[in-house]
Amino acid sequence: MSWLFGSSNEKATAATPDTKTQAPQGEKPKPCCVCKDEKAARDDCMLFSKSDDPAKECQSLIDQYKSCMLGYGFKV
Numbered sequence: 001m002s003w004l005f006g007s008s009n010e011k012a013t014a015a016t017p018d019t020k021t022q023a024p025q026g027e028k029p030k031p032c033c034v035c036k037d038e039k040a041a042r043d044d045c046m047l048f049s050k051s052d053d054p055a056k057e058c059q060s061l062i063d064q065y066k067s068c069m070l071g072y073g074f075k076v
Helices: 009-015 036-047 059-071
Strands: none
């Protein structure tokens, strides 16, 4: 099966990312990758609000998003 995966170690290491650039498994994820549902609901509320003060109208969704992000260690 070496024809399928290649027999050279150089090919195998070229396909795998450098371990120095990868985050260790214990570190927190990127902020863009968490709380997607909460962020989408907050953004929809803010963008499509017909209120004079969208932040006031959407405060509960904003709080949910902040709480979710705080759970991952991010201060918003």
